[in-house]
Amino acid sequence: MTTSDAGLLADRTPLPSDLDSRLRDHLTFLIEVDKLKTVLRQSPLAAADRRENDAEHSWHLALMVMTLAEYADEPIDVGHTIKLVVVHDLVEIYAGDTPLYDAEAGVSQQEREEAAAGRLFGLLPEDAGRAMRALFDEFEASETPEARFAKAMDRLQPLLLNWMAKGGTWRTPGVTANDVRARKAVIGEASAPLWDAARRLIDEGERRGWSVSAPPGT
Template identity: 85%
Template sequence: MTTSDAGLLADLNPLPSGLDARLRDHLTFLIEVDKLKTILRQSPLAAAQRRENDAEHSWHLALMVMVLAEYADEPIDVGHTIKLVVVHDLVEIYAGDTPIYDTEAGVSQQEREEAAADQLFGILPEDSGRALRALWDEFEARTTPEARFAKAMDRFQPLLLNWMAKGGTWRTPGVTAEAVRGRKAVIGEASKTLWETARHLIDEGERRGWARG
């Protein structure tokens, strides 16, 4: 079991003695990942004047997989894809969110997230940690249809929120409509239909002045 420098959440109110050791590790992990609810992203909510957190983002992606799976260019296992999107941002508990247009932070992103994955999944019993780590690695590698679609949802979801915010993070200083298209192009690896839709939203946002030309 690996702990963060600040210790585990479960240490604040230790679980009672007498629990099965394996179950204790599972519960300790589940308590620790409650921290995901505190990791703020840059995307604004459509329904409230605040930014979304990582847990809300992951839930939204899971629902999007269920609703939009029919638009995948390749057949996907919906249940497996949902597992990928639920797990994919857990490492941000320790690594923090890396804004998509922050190129400086992006330089160290992989290194920070790899270390965070080792730390977080190390809380679990070895076999459980290995299984979740494999899901995270699959999402990052994008070598399966499910991972490509999961990544597409990860890029499409904030686009919808930015559309509802009339620009949102598209208005970040230095960000252009062309930069937005470049960062969202990965959607096209999984769904031509959703990529065409994404481009239409970006193009229209640029026309309305929500993104710089």
């Protein structure tokens, strides 16, 4: 789901005209990102019979960083990593969610998200917008230990939900267990023990028939 064609939420109930202009920009941004709660992902919730939204996903990632930081292969700044996971999906307010196994949607993902980042972070005061955009860019570049761990959490979280759903998006037509392994391998770039655990879940899911095994020789 995307809200790219909608106006600013703050315009529906304008803020008082005598507010400090910098504070107004901050509040306008914070009101706008409430739209994240309306962006549905493909992953099913473990606790209810519905799909999760992006805000729920971001919260879960932040908690995972706090909980699993000890398994990072390199020391990480937990607070900074939490910033990365909280910010990285905000662009989906305008760009929409791109399912992991949707190759066609993935072609335009970077272009859509780059445009969305400029639009969304442009609502903030210039210095604050630059700082927020830097977090988004750091996550995407995956060149720091924090960004690599943040990306690992982003791949591990839906894996856990799919495990609880006895397959979930692993059952997407045309997707094999090997495809799941390939798309989740980024976990191993940040944490050997978490990647070992993830592979065990994928392997067991395949054994139980929750994902399709690739034909022999492929």
